[in-house]
Amino acid sequence: MPDKQVNLQRAWRNGDGPGRPIMLAIAGDSAAGKTTITKGLVDSLGADRITSICVDDYHRYDRTERKNLPFTPLHPDCNYVEIMEQHLQLLALGHPILKPVYNHKDGTLGRPVLIEPREYVIIEGLLPLYSKLARACFDATVYLDPPEPVRYEWKIKRDVSKRGYTEEAVLADLEKREPESAQFIRPQRSQADIVIRFDKIEGRDPDEPLSATLLLRPTISHPDLANILTDDHREAMHLKLTRDDDGKPVDALHIHSYAPREITKDVEQQIWKELGVDEEVPESLGTIEAGKRSEPLAIAQLILLYHMFQAKHSK
Amino acid sequence: MPDKQVNLQRAWRNGDGPGRPIMLAIAGDSAAGKTTITKGLVDSLGADRITSICVDDYHRYDRTERKNLPFTPLHPDCNYVEIMEQHLQLLALGHPILKPVYNHKDGTLGRPVLIEPREYVIIEGLLPLYSKLARACFDATVYLDPPEPVRYEWKIKRDVSKRGYTEEAVLADLEKREPESAQFIRPQRSQADIVIRFDKIEGRDPDEPLSATLLLRPTISHPDLANILTDDHREAMHLKLTRDDDGKPVDALHIHSYAPREITKDVEQQIWKELGVDEEVPESLGTIEAGKRSEPLAIAQLILLYHMFQAKHSK
Numbered sequence: 324m325p326d327k328q329v330n331l332q333r334a335w336r337n338g339d340g341p342g343r344p345i346m347l348a349i350a351g352d353s354a355a356g357k358t359t360i361t362k363g364l365v366d367s368l369g370a371d372r373i374t375s376i377c378v379d380d381y382h383r384y385d386r387t388e389r390k391n392l393p394f395t396p397l398h399p400d401c402n403y404v405e406i407m408e409q410h411l412q413l414l415a416l417g418h419p420i421l422k423p424v425y426n427h428k429d430g431t432l433g434r435p436v437l438i439e440p441r442e443y444v445i446i447e448g449l450l451p452l453y454s455k456l457a458r459a460c461f462d463a464t465v466y467l468d469p470p471e472p473v474r475y476e477w478k479i480k481r482d483v484s485k486r487g488y489t490e491e492a493v494l495a496d497l498e499k500r501e502p503e504s505a506q507f508i509r510p511q512r513s514q515a516d517i518v519i520r521f522d523k524i525e526g527r528d529p530d531e532p533l534s535a536t537l538l539l540r541p542t543i544s545h546p547d548l549a550n551i552l553t554d555d556h557r558e559a560m561h562l563k564l565t566r567d568d569d570g571k572p573v574d575a576l577h578i579h580s581y582a583p584r585e586i587t588k589d590v591e592q593q594i595w596k597e598l599g600v601d602e603e604v605p606e607s608l609g610t611i612e613a614g615k616r617s618e619p620l621a622i623a624q625l626i627l628l629y630h631m632f633q634a635k636h637s638k
Numbered sequence: 639m640p641d642k643q644v645n646l647q648r649a650w651r652n653g654d655g656p657g658r659p660i661m662l663a664i665a666g667d668s669a670a671g672k673t674t675i676t677k678g679l680v681d682s683l684g685a686d687r688i689t690s691i692c693v694d695d696y697h698r699y700d701r702t703e704r705k706n707l708p709f710t711p712l713h714p715d716c717n718y719v720e721i722m723e724q725h726l727q728l729l730a731l732g733h734p735i736l737k738p739v740y741n742h743k744d745g746t747l748g749r750p751v752l753i754e755p756r757e758y759v760i761i762e763g764l765l766p767l768y769s770k771l772a773r774a775c776f777d778a779t780v781y782l783d784p785p786e787p788v789r790y791e792w793k794i795k796r797d798v799s800k801r802g803y804t805e806e807a808v809l810a811d812l813e814k815r816e817p818e819s820a821q822f823i824r825p826q827r828s829q830a831d832i833v834i835r836f837d838k839i840e841g842r843d844p845d846e847p848l849s850a851t852l853l854l855r856p857t858i859s860h861p862d863l864a865n866i867l868t869d870d871h872r873e874a875m876h877l878k879l880t881r882d883d884d885g886k887p888v889d890a891l892h893i894h895s896y897a898p899r900e901i902t903k904d905v906e907q908q909i910w911k912e913l914g915v916d917e918e919v920p921e922s923l924g925t926i927e928a929g930k931r932s933e934p935l936a937i938a939q940l941i942l943l944y945h946m947f948q949a950k951h952s953k
Binding site: 383385409419 | 721733
């Protein structure tokens with residue numbers, strides 16, 4: 324018996340995959356913008372270097388079964404959390420997984436798919452930062468924190484157009500989910516290295532891109548924005564030393580919704596230069612949808628990419 | 639980064655499941671009798687102490703997709719062998735898995751199921767002994783080796799009555815699979831601690847239970863049959879020191895098809911006594927189907943159970 328244990332542990336320790344990937348978590352409530360921010364990162368590096376998975380696929384019950392259950396998909400008991408943790412650990416050690424698949428269109432659980440880790444892996448979803456074991460798998464962690472009215476608007480728009488719900492049904496669902504959002508989703512905010520809030524500015528054109536505020540916690544090593552940002556950049560963004568809700572010190576980077584591209588581009592170049600990597604800043608950052616750009620989104624994505632590259636090169 | 643690795647490995651090393659289970663592999667070609675022998679073992683201990691899984695669920699392609707592929711389900715490339723190995727390792731360390739599901743009735747891949755290891759786990763299927771890493775997960779390994787005419791008869795009977803094929807289709811399938819049986823399935827015979835061959839005896843009633851020959855390789859510690867079996871037992875079974883196909887010494891235990899219950903029962907009691915466990919010999923061993931018993935099957939199952947209990951108590 325000890326032989327068996329030793330053999331297995333040796334196999335785990337050595338791994339036999341392509342080496343350990345850099346893992347980024349993007350947590351947030353339903354329709355908080357996880358897919359949009361993830362897509363830009365995946366597009367910027369390409370499918371051969373980065374893969375993303377959504378941990379909402381670890382739903383334990385399908386839509387029909389959930390009708391008779393006392394909780395919503397936000398509840399950890401409604402998900403195979405232990406298997407999610409196991410798969411995150413496997414990926415973090417460079418192993419492939421056979422990932423379950425939840426079909427958002429018809430609410431069924433389907434045939435699982437093989438996921439092989441790439442150089443970079445993004446894990447997005449409702450509960451990736453829920454447990455200590457899951458959090459241990461990540462090199463950097465993000466929580467998306469739009470104000471609730473913005474998130475409600477996004478959720479109605481998406482669920483009506485893409486998932487076949489009526490507006491009334493989405494609102495009823497949001498109300499039903501609220502206690503579990505408060506209990507399980509929002510506490511993940513305090514576990515993230517970076518909190519990103521896209522918001523509207525009162526009195527401005529509603530079609531204008533949103534502004535972004537990034538809370539940069541000193542739990543990982545951020546680019547030296549205090550030195551990068553000068554008065555030349557004030558029109559686009561500014562950095563402010565502040566206290567988080569819990570009183571802890573944090574840097575808040577605000578990027579204006581109307582930030583001019585030429586200025587954000589200069590900041591992007593300077594952040595990127597700190598990495599010392601032999602690659603250009605990817606062009607595809609900041610895309611909301613085909614033909615629609617957002618400079619605040621581009622800067623937010625660039626900072627996430629910065630952390631992924633930094634983790635890779637400081638290995 | 640080293641922190642991450644250390645944390646994860648500590649989590650693996652300690653485990654947090656119910657402790658490591660005893661794992662028994664039952665390998666063999668299609669319709670070699672794996673399900674029948676497994677069912678008796680599971681029934682004898684009950685679902686709270688033992689669980690069994692079939693690793694044919696790790697098929698990579700469904701029946702429709704396989705139509706255009708140059709190999710049959712016997713080929714390792716037709717299966718997620720790496721994921722099978724991973725799941726065997728997880729189970730062997732006491733962790734749950736989310737197991738894929740292949741539906742033999744309609745040939746589709748379905749929603750995966752959670753499997754939590756019990757005290758004992760039986761892994762049956764086409765390829766559980768295919769790789770070194772998979773074999774490292776087992777406490778005892780079995781290969782079912784009926785003569786091809788017996789297996790053909792069993793396969794036709796089952797696939798026609800339970801899986802909706804015609805006899806011609808089954809025969810064509812067997813012919814197509816033969817090269818891969820020879821290349822991937824039958825080599826597992828040499829990797830097993832125990833090889834079990836059920837066979838007919840020329841000139842006897844075809845409805846009589848089959849006789850069994852168990853090759854007991856000295857790779858694990860078998861019950862002391864040389865001392866247990868006396869002249870009183872010759873009517874039911876005998877042990878013979880012989881050489882395997884590869885010339886290596888091996889014990890061959892032959893149990894006659896007509897073995898009388900009172901004699902096999904005495905042998906069972908003596909084998910069981912060697913374990914020194916505070917449990918009776920389970921009554922449900924030897925059942926082929928409701929109301930149909932086979933003493934050779936009962937003895938074969940008892941010896942497997944002996945090894946599972948022995949591995950458990952010598953931990």
